[in-house]
Amino acid sequence: MKQTRQFSTISRRHALAMLGAAGAAVLVGVPAYADGAAVAAKIKGLTGGKSVGEGAIELDLPEIAENGNAVKVAFSIDSPMTADNYVKAVHVMADGNPTPEVASFNFTPTMGACSASTRMRLAKTQNIVVLAEMSDGSFKQAQATVKVTIGGCGG
Amino acid sequence: MAKIKPRVKVPKSAAAGEIVEIKALISHPMHTGRAKDKKTGKKIPRKIINKFVASFDGQDVFTANFEPAVSANPYIAFPFKASKSGAFTFKWVEDGGAEFTASKKMTVA
The missing domain is CATH 1.20.5 (Single alpha-helices involved in coiled-coils or other helix-helix interfaces)
Structure with a gap:
């Protein structure tokens, strides 16, 4: 006691x-705690205020995550991945974690395809935003909500 | 603390032009700097793997930057188009600059 x-x-x-x-x-x-505004600010910082298109990104996220300590996040982007048309970078953000950034990935044309998969921590039910930066300087984004039963922030 | 050990999965051989999947995992607690030690009640300082670099024959092909929101034992899978035989080198960078590496060969027929 x-x-x-x-x-x-x-x-x-x-x-x-x-x-x-x-x-x-x-x-x-x-x-x-990050919120929608923090993610929006982060996106603005990354894009430099450019408009962001939708589509081309396929997300693979669970609808409900029982354990927020390890939530699968995977995406694939339809791109020819040639030297003059490829996906340069992809940023994964979450709006309900202490910080909005989850991870970012840099791709090269030698990879031949654009996809990646990893596992992240989610503190609570929240939106996941994936922002892709194309080699021509344009941006695409996709968003999904993951319901979290047990948060994964420790302590 | 558990030993930090990288594990990678690369197909031994692939057909030219085939897109193979590379999987890499490193056992690492990924301390966020937010959790508390249950015994002492003190905060565990942040210590994560913040960067992962995959290179093929000395040329960087894929990098990932991790934030504390990435789970313990960070796992990463990514595609690679096989065009010639060569060796992959994988490097993980921890907060504070420590590096862990692994390498794997792939033969392209």
Whole structure:
């Protein structure tokens, strides 16, 4: 019992510290938890304000993730992957995690196809946005919602 | 802490022009810097694999940048068009600069 009480004291202290950190984060313009606005800002930063098209990206995400600690995220993009027409980079973002970025990938024409698969952590039910940067400077995006039963943020 | 061990799966042989799938995984806890040690109640500092680079015969073909939102034991799969025989080199970079590498040969018939 004693130990439990000790734990709760520490977590309260941590909670306060986190509040302080959140306050500091707001000052520099980064919210403690990312939201749609953070993702939108991130996309704007990546695209430089260019308009983003839809389509061409196929997402493979579970509708419901039982465990937010490892959620499969896979995508494939229809592209000829030739030296003058290929997918340069793909950014994966999530709007309900402490930070919007999940991962980014850089592709080269030698790969012959554009797809990738990895596993990510999701803190709660949220939208996943995949933004692709083409070699001609245009952007495409796709979005999907994943329902998370148990969050995967630790602590 | 568990040993950090890379594992990669590359087909031993492929037909010319075939698109093969390369799978790479490294055992790594990917500490986000947010979780707390259950015993001490202290925060575990951030330590993740932040970069993965795959190269073929010395030329970088694919790179991935990981953020703390990538799961422990980061796994990555990507396609590669087989055109000639050669060797893949995979490199993982940890926060702080430590590097882990693995390599695999592929024969193209």
